[in-house]
Amino acid sequence: MAGDRAHAARRGEGLMRWWLALWLAAWFTPGAHAEAQLTAGGESIDLWPQVRVLSDPTRALDLEQAVAARDRFIEPRSAYATLGLEKEVVWLRVPVAVSAGGEGMWILDIDYALLQRIDVYVMREGKVLQQATLGNGQPFASRPLRGRSHAAALEFPPGASELLVMVRVDTPGAKILPITLSRLAPFHALALREQLLQGALGCLGVVLLLYSLAQWASLRENLYLKYALLVLFSMGFSVHFFGIGEMYVWTDHQWAERHLAGVTALMAAAATALFVEDALAGDLHRWLRYALRAVAAIHGLATIAHGLDLIDVRVVAVLMTTTGLSPALMGLPGALAKWRRGDSVGAWFIAAWLGYFVASAIMVGVVRGTVGVNFWTLHSFQIGATLDMLVFMRIAVLRTAARHHDAQRAALERDTLHSLAHTDALTGLLNRRGLSEALTSALGRAVPDRILALYVLDLDGFKPVNDQFGHDVGDALLRVVAQRLRTSMRVGDGVARLGGDEFVVMAEGLTHEAQALDLGMKLLHAFQEPFTFNEKSSAVTATIGYALAPTDVADANALLKAADAAMYAGKQQGKCRLLRFGAAT
Structure with missing residues (x-):
């Protein structure tokens, strides 16, 4: 039994050696130059597996010489369907066999546009059956099939087994050669898909x-x-x-x-x-x-x-x-x-x-x-x-x-800085700089039928509140006063705090002087009700002086000084009153 196992082992080793030898022979033996088979059921044939190439560095080979140099054609050593940046003229040799039903018209197509000149020959027994010249160096109208690739319709006779397709490629750039033979319908379908x-x-x-x-x-x-x-x-x-x-x-x-x-x-x-x-x-x-x-x-x-x-x-x-x-x-x-x-x-x-x-x-x-x-x-x-x-x-x-x-973000930062520079930190109203810009702009629009009124207000009795309850309470009172002034004026009117307990209100677009007086009285009446803040209540009044532009003065500084002078005149006359520059009411 041991002898049987040894015999079986030797047979197995021999079989393995035989298969290995067969595999090595198949791997290293050059394949036969098979023919491209045109059959009845064939629709499209990739010719590259059958292509053999011959370089012509002298550009001297004609068709007869190329056909005669059959033994010099070799299998392409480059990658599939490309010869790279080959400088020389290259001949391609493709043997073709026509089976029953495979005869008739086939489209030879090289689907790479940048080829300058391609000469195609269909031969049988050394005779040229058909010839076509392709390439982008040829006039477009004279090409066999006018399309984006290089194509020609070739007629293959029935029963031919010794046909030869010879292709001469002459182009200065890359020789990319995806070469096929197709029936008309699949050729058109592929061309349309690419288009x-x-x-x-x-x-x-x-x-x-x-x-x-x-x-x-x-x-x-x-x-x-x-x-x-x-x-x-x-x-x-x-x-x-x-x-x-x-x-x-x-x-x-x-x-x-x-x-x-x-x-x-x-x-x-x-x-x-x-x-x-x-x-x-x-x-x-x-x-x-x-x-x-x-x-x-x-x-x-x-x-x-x-x-x-x-x-x-x-x-x-x-x-x-x-x-x-x-x-x-x-x-x-x-x-x-x-x-x-x-x-x-x-x-x-x-x-x-x-x-x-x-x-x-x-x-x-x-x-x-x-x-x-x-x-x-x-x-x-x-x-x-x-x-x-x-x-x-x-x-x-x-x-x-x-x-x-x-x-x-830059605009926001700029606006924030502008606001900080032009806004009173305590009340959120315009400060002196902000008032100056707003007043200068408004004066440019002031005309006799669109009057600008400027009111200067000073609180009566603010100092006792500040002294009695402290600066925190005084600041709270100023914030409440600022809020009441905002609500008392029209949308678009300007309200500013110059410092301490002194405020300025600016109203533009007034049609007559009586309207300015009415707005001033409205401001004065806004101080009749006590101010409530921090669970405290304080009765504070105001003395108001005002001036009109361009009626009284037309300069920004002069207008502010005029309204301020009217306010001080009102203080001297007993406080809690409204006084126009140059006249009392």
Whole structure:
């Protein structure tokens, strides 16, 4: 029995070794160059698994030579559906087999707009069956299928098993090549979905742009203008990157096709630097602010240089992966300072930059050929830029709200200081300074049919109350007197305390002198009832003198002196009476 177990163990070990050898063989043996199968039920075929590539650094290979160099074609060594910033002309070789029902028209589509020239050949037994020239270097009207991507309708004969699709790609920028063969219906469905997505994101960008410009025009806050530039160039990059601009905006404009990707990317980075510098101004060291402005200037100069063909797209790519990312790094200390202080702007900035770094890293990987192409990676930068625009708008709104709050607080502090400087602390009435300002303003409106009356009141018998009961009781009495004076006058009339037990009342807009006399008598009668305070009652009267402007005098100091003189004259005549400057009643 022990021998059986040993035999079984040896068989098991042998079986494991056999499976291991088979797995290693499968792993390390190069796969066969399978054909793309066009079948009756097939709707869309991704051709990249069948693609083999051949670089042509001398640009000398013609179609016949490329076909003859079959053994030199290799499996792409870059990530899925991208060859990165390959400088050379590249040939793609895709063998195709047509099964029963798979014949007829198929749409070859390379869904990346920024390819300058693409030559497509369908071959059988060394003969060209069909040829098409694509790319944004071709006149838009002459393209086989006029759309945002590069597509051509190809006819495949029935029963063909030796068909070959040869594609020559010549473009100065990234060779991103998501290549498919599709029937017409799924091709149109995919194209419409992409158009819908680009339309929705484009509309969002336009709304944000118009809103920011409206805010800038109404608030005159430069942060919104910098945000508008950021939105404009970010949106311009996406419109160009996905071929919408070529379709609808700058059709057949070769300068735009060659340069707008770099121009919009550089200017979006410059606008970002200016936005960050402004939004975090209070929390950034001045050298970081200078550095952010320098980044914006460098990108502005690079934009001009790229537009004049002094630097190519590879230099732009280097700038975008170095200085293009620097605004986030330079602004990070300011964002962290705000976050530690509890300011949500800091948290929003950090969240935006995390998303931006991830989206940028993915897009840079696609462009350089290290990250494979799919819907999400191809749209990563657009999605990241859109989220950034929304977050930055939130930051701008929060910053505006904070500034508004600071302005309100400053105004409140200013008003409080003004009130303290112009208000009597004991009674809450105007003090001498407050009266002077109010009187000067009122005199400017005084005319013969809109008379200004100024009353000076001095309490009769206040000193005995103050001496007998103390200053606290005296102060309480003054507060009660002030309250009664307020209630005795009209809304808008001014009441002031000059000091001690002397008060001033100002009434403007009187139509005749008799009205001034009536108001004076009303003030005098207000003192007929005793004043009750702190469970005490005190009978205190007042002597009142008044003068009119412009009837008696027109100068503020002279008017106050005239009313004061009338009050002293009333004191001399027996107190508890009303006397106008120059006449007794």
